Amino acid sequence: MELILNILGAIATIVLAFTVGMSYGGIVRKITARVHNRMGPPWYQNFIDAFKLAGKTTAINHGIMQHFGPAFIMVSSIVSLMIVPVLNGGGWFENLNFGGDLIFLLYIMVFGPLGMALGAGQTGNPNSAIGITRGLSQMVGFEIPWVMALVALMVQFDTTSIVDIMRIQNESGTWMMFSSPFAFIAAVMAMLGMFRYSPFDIVGAPTELASGPVSENGGKYLLTMMSSGSIFAFVKLTLYVDLFMGGADNLIILVLKTFALYMIPVLYGIVSPRYRTEQSIRFFWGWPTFFGLLAILYAVFV
Amino acid sequence: MEMIYLILVLFLGGAVLTWLLGKISPIIRDILFISSVIIPTVLFFMNVEVGHDVSFQVLGYKLSWGISYLAYLFSYIVLGLGSLASVYAVAAMKGKKNLGFFYSNFILSIMSMMGILLSRDLISFFIFWEIMTWSSYLMVVFRGKDVQKVGIKYFVFSAIGAYAMLMAIVIVNSLTNSLLISDLVSSFGSFSLSMKWLIPLLLLIGFAVKSAMMPLHVWAPGAYSNSPMAFTSMFSGALSKMGVYGMIIVMVSLVSYIPNGFWLKETIAWLGGITAVGGTLWAVAQDDAKKLLAYSSVAQLGYIIVGIGIGTPLAMLSALFMAVMHAIFKGNLFLVVGAIERQTGTSNLTEVSGLIRKMPWTFISALFSIIALAGIPPLGGFVGKWMLYESLIGSNHYLLVIVVFFSSTAAFLYSYKFLFGFFLGQEEKEWSHIKEAPAMMVVPMMILAVATFVLGTFPGLVLNPIDNGLQELGFASTQGRYWEMSALFNEWGNQVMLQPLVYAIIAVFLFFAAFLTIKGFKHTRYVTTKDISSSGEVPKEHENLTFSQNFFQPFLRAVEPFMKRRIDTYYSGIGNGLEAIFDFTRRIYTGNGQTYALYAVIFIVVLLMFKNALFGL
Known part of the structure; x- marks a missing residue:
């Protein structure tokens, strides 16, 4: 009985993450369009896209790894969703919060890019592979300040558990x-x-790489990748809220906090040109790493 | 007959017989080879128990052989990987020349490693260590390629290590008048301070060479990639672990008792971290899969050394667990490269591509090993990585944890390069005739791949013998404190429950794999990798769409400043300098009688000039 309840809770979490993530995606498209002085699609456009993709039949395949690639990505998104606490105190959405800590989360989160890389690799499209190499390189870049920030938190509070970090914030x-x-x-x-x-x-x-890794994927494959991306966005935002903004007591607060946080990369992005890969790597190893070092020093000495 | 003698004699006799009788017929040779690896292995695990030892007198010195819990753990690596690699070797080396020599060296190196693990005195340890170096040296030069460059480099560094170790042994003998390791450990506390520093340092140099620690690592990439792959699997998987084995004993039993020995531990840990970063960056830059894996081995051993250097119970657990895992996945990856090299004739990642449909089993075992190497759950590599990070954070090594994390993130790059280069990407006509490797090669690889999975869910299977070994070294039991059969804990009591996570991963994967494939195969047709949308155009058959040159160029551009300095160039500089000195010395001997007469005159003049100072007249 408890197992069934757990599975129901997990499904509820996935549905929530899917809905919120997809809506955010649509809203971002709208906001971007308005900044560009266009009308833009309606905010529910992503749901329409999803239904359309689900209805399509696929005619060709490039082999088994192309099928498994999106499944790998889904594993990464859903398992990290199970680890990240959605609300303070768990409740319906407790899932596997007890089962993993921050370091497990860091590693399961890169399972997705790897699956994406394998799936895209088998299609043989050179654009996909070029996109993957850039993505992985860039990941090495931003993981450094990200891990530094996490280490600072772990050091400051002597715990690697996300639930504990939320509890400490609520107590203090x-x-x-x-x-x-x-x-x-x-x-x-x-x-x-x-x-x-x-x-x-x-x-x-x-424009340059024909969307890179996802090219050659349509129909159900693209649907899986798209929903995985939405769930993953929700996971990342919720994690930031959990770690830095005291978590959320109910879903409305969660949506408000995550949306506010989400606007940082979106609004920064709309008005920015594009970095080359090595430029972006060097960016992450510059000021962000410096602040990461400061954070660790602050955690150790203050 | 005493079982320990019997096992070593069987190995030795097997080596000789395989060489001699192998000249009669290849079949006898192959059977002799496999049986002289497998039979002693079975005998060892059936009959030798921990704690049992035998001793004998040679020239008035007491020598002793026996097995400890720690050595028993390493014997799993040596004999397990050894048996699988030997089965693989028979199929992989079929038709090559000079095989009797190869096989007997193979057996000798397994024997020498078992000898090292069985030795309880320094002199037999040293003798087996030298047999190991010699047999692996002969393997490095087996193919007769780059003997000058690679072989001599390996030999010189091994010699430096061996002399350092021999010096330490002689000093220990003069101080304690005994060669037993247990006597060294028990009387170490009474040595003078300088001896307390000198002996562990000399021993560590010997072990650091074999485990390829910065700055003594330069031999490794060449030596690993130059020997036949069936042996490199052992070389990187098991042989390098002998260095780790020795290092653990030195660090725990000796260095812990040096006053301020803490600094030595810190230095070793940092050297390990630098090794990890350097190895990883150079691995990303390689185009030859063998070189890539060789540098990656250097990097992975760096993590293990970090764990040993930190020396907390959790760090030791992680180091030993990673040692076992590294033997499994890196052993397997070298076997994969061997299989590909045998089928295609090259191991260059820029030449081969798109083998996934031709060699599916090889791909699966490579995929498992790569996921384990990258440390991604749910495979075994994750457990070691997790424990390492937790121990680094728990013991206040905040910068080192960033260094290690950087290296292990950058490892994704070469992991993907390896998989993509060989198996994914465009399927080219050149490789359309390639078939899967023979079953004798595929089965050992698959066994190793399954092992990575099992250990990812039930790490307790290996952590239990590790725990026994640690208790023997004087640590408190870690079971229940840091690990259960399938759960991990850190020093603050945070946990990772592996079973529910693994089951969740499998469930989600199966659900979506079914969702994507259930109609996928019936209703879709397979098309070639040329049938793609490349910016809206369909490429022609003759167009080259393979992407393999300059694979990670943007990344390498970003890290260029780090990679400018190579320790190798300094060593070459020293080598050239020495050569110049030798050349100058040679010029003294001109072969001209008049010059020699001049030397004699100069000598006498000098004597006369300084006679007061010299003779006090």
């Missing part, structure tokens, strides 16, 4: 973005790369 009444500001700055700078909006969008580079 201050959000981590105020009590360890440098970690927050480093993490937000890393977040710019994580969401791959401009100036860090050379991975997909729509």
Whole structure:
């Protein structure tokens, strides 16, 4: 009985993440369009796209790894969603919060890019592979300040568990973005790369690489990748809220906080040109890493 | 007959017989080879128990052989990987010349490693260590390629290590008048301070050479890639672990008792971290899969050395677990390269591409090993990485953890390069005739791949013998404190429950794989990799769409400043300098009688000039 309840809870979490993530995607398209002085699609355009993709039949395939690639990505998104606490105190959405800690999360989050890389690799499209190499290189870039911020948090509170970090914030009444500001700055700078909006969008580079890794995928494959991307965006935003903004007590607060946070990479991206890969790597190893170091020093000495 | 003697004699006799009788017929040779690896292995695991030892007198010195818990753990690596690699070797080396020599060296190196693990005195340890170096040296030059460059480099560094170790042994003998390792450990506390520093340092130089620690690593990339792949699997998987084995004993039993020995541990840990970063960056830059894996081995051993250097119980657990995992996945990856090299004739990542449909089993075992190498859950590599990070954070090594993390993230790059280069990408006509490797090669690879998976879910299977070994070294039991059969804990009590996570991963994967494939195969047709949309155009058959040159160029541009300095150039500089000195010395002997007469005159003049100072007259 408990197992069934757990599975139901997990499904509820996935549906929530899917809905919120897809809506955010649509809203971002709208906002971008308005900034560009266009009308833009309606905010529910992503749902329409999803239904359309689900209805399509696929005619050709390039082999088994192309099928498994999107499944790998889904594993990464859903398992990290199971690990990240959605609300303070768990409730319906407790899932596997007890099962993994931050370091597990860091590693399961890169399972997705690897699956994407394998799936895209088998199609033989050189644009996909070029996109993948850029994506992986850029990942090495932004992981450094991101990990520094996480290490600073772990050191400061002697725990690697996300639930514990949320609990500490609620007990002390201050959000981590105020009590360890440098970690927050480093993490937000890393977040710019994580969401791959401009100036860090050379991975997909729509005009140059024909969207890179996802080219050659249509129908159900693209649907899986798209929904995985939406869920993953929700996971990352919720994680930031959990770690730096004290978590959320109910879904409305969660949506408000994540949306506010999401606007940072989006609004920064809309007005930015594009970096080359090595430029973006060097960007992440510059100021963000400096703030990461400050964060660690702050955590150790203050 | 005493079982330990019998096992070593069987190995030795097997080596000789394989060489001699192998000249009669290849079949006898192959059977003799496999049986002289497998039979002693079975005998060892059935009959030799931990704690049992034998001793005998040679020239008035007491020598002793036996097995400890720690050595038993390493014997899993040596004998397990050895058996699988030997089965593989028979199929992989079929039709090559001079095979009797190869096989007997192979057996000798397994024997020498077992000898090292069984030795309880320094002199037999040293003798087996030298047999190991010699047999692996002969393997490095087996193919007769780059003997000058690679072979001599390996030999010189091994010699430096061996002399350092021999010096330490002689000093220990003069101080304690005994060669037993247990006597060294028990009387170490009474040595003078300088001896307390000198002996561990000399021993560590010997072990660091074999485990390819910066700055003594320069021999490794060449030596690993130059020997036949069936042996490199052992070379990188098991042989390098002998250095780790020795290092653990020195660090725990000796260095811990040096006053301020803490600094030595820190230095070793940092050297390990630098090794990891350097190895990883150079691995990303390689185009030859063998070189790539060789540099990656250097990097992976760096992590292990970091764990040993930190020396907390959790760090030791992680180091030993990573040692076992590295033997499994890196052993397997070298076997994969061997299989590809045998089928296609090259191991260059820029030449081969698109083998996934031709060699599916090889691909699966490579995929498992790569995921384990990258440390991604749910495979075994993750467990070691997790423990390493937790121990680094728990023991206040905040910068080192960033260094290690950087190196292990950058490892994704070469991992993907390896998989993409060989198996994915465009399927070219040149390789359309390639078939899967024979079953005798595929089965050992698959066994190793399954092992990575099992250990990812139930790491307790290996952590249990590790725990026994650590208790023997004087640590408190870690079971329940840091790990259960399939759960991991850190020093603050945070946990990773592996079973629910693995089951969740499998469930989600199966669901979506079914969702994507259930109609996928019936209703879709397979098209070639040329049938793609390339910016809206369909490429022609003759167009070259292979992407393999300059694979990670943007990344390498970004890290260019780090890679400008190579320790190798300094060594070459020293080598050239020495050569110049030798050349100058040679010029003294001109072969001209008049010059020699001049030397004699100069000598006498000098004597006369300084006679007061010299003779006090």
